[in-house]
Amino acid sequence: MIPLLDVAELSxxxxxxxxxxxxxxxxxxxxGSSDPVSQVHAVxxxxxxxxxxxxxxxxxxSGCGKSTLVRLVTRLLDPxxxxxxxxxxxxxxxxxxxxxxxPDRGRIQMVFQDSGxxxxxxxxxxxxxxxxxxxxxxLKGQALKQKVxxxxxQCGLPLELLSRYPHQLSGGQRxxxxxxxxxxxxxxxxxxxxPTAALDVSVQVVILQLLQKLKRELGMSYLFVSHDLNxxxxxxxxxLVMYLGKIIEAGSAKAVFERPLxxxxxxxxxxxxxxxxxxxxxxxxxxxxxxxxxxxNVCRFYPRCTYRDSICATNMPALERRGSDRxxxxxxxxxxxxAS
Amino acid sequence: xxxxxxxxxxxxxxxFRTRSGVVHALENVGFAVSKGETLAIVGESGSGKxxxxxxxxxxxxxxxxxxxxxxxxxxxxxxxxxxxxxADVRGREIAMIFQNPRTALNPIRPVGRQxxxxxxxxxxxxxxxxxxxxxxxxxxxxxxxxxxxxRAYPFELSGGMCQRVMIAVAIAARPSVLIADEPTTGLxxxxxxxxxxxxxxxxxxxxxxxxxxxxxxxxxAQRADRIVVMHAGHVVENAPTREIFARPLxxxxxxxxxxTPDHAARLEALASIPGALPxxxxxxxxxxRFSERCARKTAACDQALPRIxxxxxxxxxxxxxxx
Numbered sequence: 001m002i003p004l005l006d007v008a009e010l011s012x013x014x015x016x017x018x019x020x021x022x023x024x025x026x027x028x029x030x031x032g033s034s035d036p037v038s039q040v041h042a043v044x045x046x047x048x049x050x051x052x053x054x055x056x057x058x059x060x061x062s063g064c065g066k067s068t069l070v071r072l073v074t075r076l077l078d079p080x081x082x083x084x085x086x087x088x089x090x091x092x093x094x095x096x097x098x099x100x101x102x103p104d105r106g107r108i109q110m111v112f113q114d115s116g117x118x119x120x121x122x123x124x125x126x127x128x129x130x131x132x133x134x135x136x137x138x139l140k141g142q143a144l145k146q147k148v149x150x151x152x153x154q155c156g157l158p159l160e161l162l163s164r165y166p167h168q169l170s171g172g173q174r175x176x177x178x179x180x181x182x183x184x185x186x187x188x189x190x191x192x193x194x195p196t197a198a199l200d201v202s203v204q205v206v207i208l209q210l211l212q213k214l215k216r217e218l219g220m221s222y223l224f225v226s227h228d229l230n231x232x233x234x235x236x237x238x239x240l241v242m243y244l245g246k247i248i249e250a251g252s253a254k255a256v257f258e259r260p261l262x263x264x265x266x267x268x269x270x271x272x273x274x275x276x277x278x279x280x281x282x283x284x285x286x287x288x289x290x291x292x293x294x295x296x297n298v299c300r301f302y303p304r305c306t307y308r309d310s311i312c313a314t315n316m317p318a319l320e321r322r323g324s325d326r327x328x329x330x331x332x333x334x335x336x337x338x339a340s
Numbered sequence: 341x342x343x344x345x346x347x348x349x350x351x352x353x354x355x356f357r358t359r360s361g362v363v364h365a366l367e368n369v370g371f372a373v374s375k376g377e378t379l380a381i382v383g384e385s386g387s388g389k390x391x392x393x394x395x396x397x398x399x400x401x402x403x404x405x406x407x408x409x410x411x412x413x414x415x416x417x418x419x420x421x422x423x424x425x426x427a428d429v430r431g432r433e434i435a436m437i438f439q440n441p442r443t444a445l446n447p448i449r450p451v452g453r454q455x456x457x458x459x460x461x462x463x464x465x466x467x468x469x470x471x472x473x474x475x476x477x478x479x480x481x482x483x484x485x486x487x488x489x490x491r492a493y494p495f496e497l498s499g500g501m502c503q504r505v506m507i508a509v510a511i512a513a514r515p516s517v518l519i520a521d522e523p524t525t526g527l528x529x530x531x532x533x534x535x536x537x538x539x540x541x542x543x544x545x546x547x548x549x550x551x552x553x554x555x556x557x558x559x560x561a562q563r564a565d566r567i568v569v570m571h572a573g574h575v576v577e578n579a580p581t582r583e584i585f586a587r588p589l590x591x592x593x594x595x596x597x598x599x600t601p602d603h604a605a606r607l608e609a610l611a612s613i614p615g616a617l618p619x620x621x622x623x624x625x626x627x628x629r630f631s632e633r634c635a636r637k638t639a640a641c642d643q644a645l646p647r648i649x650x651x652x653x654x655x656x657x658x659x660x661x662x663x
Contacts, residue, residue: 061528062499170616171385200384200555201599202613212607227528230558230601234610271533273558274602275585279537284530287484287498 002088003049004221005073005189010046010082010092012068013039016292040291042068044245046082047319050189055215055222057232057253059268060242063291066225067193069242073223074110074191075099086189106136109187113194115174119166125152125177126162129184136185151184152176154217156210172203176210183214191223196231208235229272233257238325241265244291244300247319251326261328261336263305299331307332345372345412346549347396347434347517350650352409352419354388354395354573361621365391366573368657369409370650373517373549378540380552380564380581382596386617388573389553390439393519395419396551397436398426413517432462435510437539439522441502445494451505452478452490455512462513477508481538500531504538511542518543519551524559536563557600561585569593572617572629574645579654587663589656592630628658636660 015021015037025037042065050056060066071077073084075096084091086104094102109132112118119128129148133139139147149159157176166174175195182190192211196204208231215222226232232239232253239256241249241264249262260266267284286304294300299312311331319329322337330336354366366388373379381389394400396411396418411418413434418426438444446454455474459465465473471490478486481504494502503523510518520539524532540563543550554560560567560581567584569577569592577590588594598611615633618625626632631641640659648655 061530201557201596201601202384204601205599205610205612208601208607209610209612228601229529234601234604234607267530271529272602273529273532273556273562275558275561275597275600279533279562284534 001051003051004054004087005050005223006083006085007049007073008047008083008085010043010069010072010084011041011080012043012065012072012077013041013080016040036293038292041245041294042291043072043079046242046245046247048240048247048250050221050223052188053215053219053221054238055224055236057236057239058223058225058242059227059229059232059239061227061268061288063244063288064242065245065291066242070110070191070193070223070225074108075102075105106132106185107188109182109185109190111178111182111190111192111195114198115178115195116166116171116198119174119177119181121166124163124165125157125169125173128166128177129162129181132181133184147184148180151180154183154214155180156206170203171199172206175199175203175207179207179210179214183218183220186218187220189223190220191225193225194227195224197226197228204231211235229257229269230274241268244288244294246300246329247327248301248329249327250319255326261322261326261333262301262330263307263332263336264301266336299329307335346375346377346414347373347551348410348412349392349396350410350412352392352395352411353407354391354400354404355407356401356404358403358621363620364573364625365404365620366395368645368647369570369573369575370648371568371575371578372650373551375516375549376544376547377566378543378550378552378564379566379568380554380560381568381570382554382557382560383570384555384596384617386572387570389555389570390521391573392570393436393521393551393553397430397434397519398423428462431458431515432513433515434517434519435513435515436519436521437503437506437510437523439525441499441506442494444506445502445509447494450491450493451497451502455490455505455508458509458512474508474512477512478505481505481508481511481542482534483508499527500535503527503531503535507535507538507542511546511548514546515548517549517551519553521553522555523552525555532559557596558602569596573620574629574657575648576630576658577656578648578652579656583654587654589654589661589663590630590658591634591636591660591662593656594662636662 058066072079075091078096079092099105126148129151130144133144133147155176157180196207224236236253239253240247243264249265257269260269284304289303297314297316299317302308302312317329317331319327322328350370352366352369356363356365369392383389395406406419452474455477456470459470459473475486475490478490483489483504524535564581566580568575571592577593595613604610618629627645628641631637638660645657648657
């Protein structure tokens with residue numbers, strides 16, 4: 001079966017420091033300088049697939065490249081290298097600034113992190129939900145009104161709230177507007193960037209259950225970005241764990257959280273507070289290594305890893321398949337697999 | 341309760357006067373924290389957790405007014421003392437860690453200087469010693485290369501580092517009570533674990549009483565000795581951590597536990613809490629502010645709310661508690 005989204009060897013690097021910027025580039029060229037430009041390797045050689053109707057979770061700490069990856073997949077940002085194949089078409093060939101008018105724009109939609117910040121404060125809920133329908137589906141008049149009301153009621157947003165502005169809505173209602181706006185154009189892939197991070201637990205539950213219901217009804221696939229591993233465990237079929245631009249572990253959400261194999265995933269899972277568990281002592285020490293021009297031969301996790309050995313400083317471990325549904329990038333994965 | 345508590349809050353009530361009416365933000369809030377104990381205040385946004393902390397610290401918004409109550413810290417009522425006396429106590433005896441470290445620190449002052457400021461005001465050090473003491477404090481909160489970091493500005497440090505700096509500022513004068521208002525919100529789980537470990541270690545070492553404010557019930561369960569649950573400006577339950585999860589008395593506490601994601605194996609098993617917080621500007625607020633959302637409401641709920649007995653092991657402000 002062909003996956004809906006097939007991302008292969010995707011990379012994005014940003015120039016930084018004194019050598020960044022257009023003027024500096026020109027000046028360097030005129031001066032004939034050949035020193036390499038310092039680069040942040042935000043996303044580095046990432047490959048994964050999302051099947052039809054599948055929910056894939058993306059976890060990792062802040063600064064690991066989650067958001068850059070999301071912006072690449074949603075085509076808000078151009079990749080440096082790699083392929084983003086969506087329904088067999090390579091979207092990485094379409095420049096980001098032209099993708100807004102691309103027919104596939106409506107098929108990949110996004111729900112942003114803080115619905116209070118990501119909805120235009122001068123748009124009513126109706127206008128916010130109608131905007132993508134006007135632009136991408138060319139709907140107007142009665143047809144537009146009908147479609148907006150349909151999307152709103154699918155998201156459990158009472159129709160009498162459609163005339164309100166974002167500041168007149170509660171956090172949960174704003175989250176519903178953000179979701180209704182994204183699903184109105186009937187996307188095939190919905191990318192959700194921490195959709196419940198700003199919500200209280202009681203509201204979070206309702207929104208998560210709404211997302212699950214919508215997926216069932218509309219047959220969408222989800223790429224769900226979150227730092228809350230408990231939420232990812234409940235909502236996602238598969239999970240990708242990112243560390244400093246690389247995917248270091250991937251597999252079924254249940255298996256990864258029950259039996260994490262990569263040392264970073266182990267620390268991450270252990271650090272999640274859980275009712276009735278004493279805090280784990282498996283904590284990360286030290287600071288992560290700099291993402292600026294990292295040594296391609298050193299494991300990115302090396303400075304913080306408790307199991308590191310000399311091979312980790314000379315050989316970057318590749319993401320390798322372990323069993324039927326697990327990929328891990330670590331030299332000592334055999335040891336962890338045997339121990340657990 | 342053998343020794344006198346390090347911080348005792350009684351009958352605290354706070355109002356905000358706004359254009360659209362008086363907001364009854366807090367009513368009858370009371371709890372006690374002993375030396376070396378960690379007390380977590382848990383509640384959803386709008387429940388009055390932070391207002392409680394701000395009232396104790398005397399940093400409420402000018403529109404707010406404390407209408408009743410006492411906050412006793414070593415025999416001093418923080419709500420009654422003069423501004424000058426409060427300024428002496430704050431920082432020396434009671435200190436606070438704020439939610440967003442990057443905005444709470446002064447952006448145009450090196451972090452070492454900000455720690456030195458507190459030391460010079462409260463810490464009995466001379467101007468010449470202060471920079472060195474600041475570096476030692478940065479070391480004690482686990483910042484690598486402290487001498488170099490002391491000269492850094494907040495924007496040059498990561499979120500976790502800024503939080504450590506703020507902890508260093510707070511503990512500089514060795515206060516007896518530390519208030520931590522959502523100290524790890526916005527940090528990664530791994531950084532959160534390290535930060536909470538650090539606060540716990542420092543509290544144990546210095547015998548500090550810690551008032552830990554959070555919306556994360558699971559985090560409170562791991563880190564606190566005792567939990568106070570707040571809802572719409574009321575303390576609804578106060579119990580030792582183990583007790584509150586084993587036998588929650590207040591219906592709201594039980595529903596909050598049932599809504600916590602790690603509680604369930606499947607998403608369908610999670611329960612939401614119906615209804616919303618009542619509008620605290622209303623004139624006709626019911627005595628129990630949860631009664632309009634409550635499935636266990638009886639006729640008795642229209643009477644004045646039962647008080648949680650001071651010093652009780654496990655108390656709930658409810659006429660029809662569970663079990």
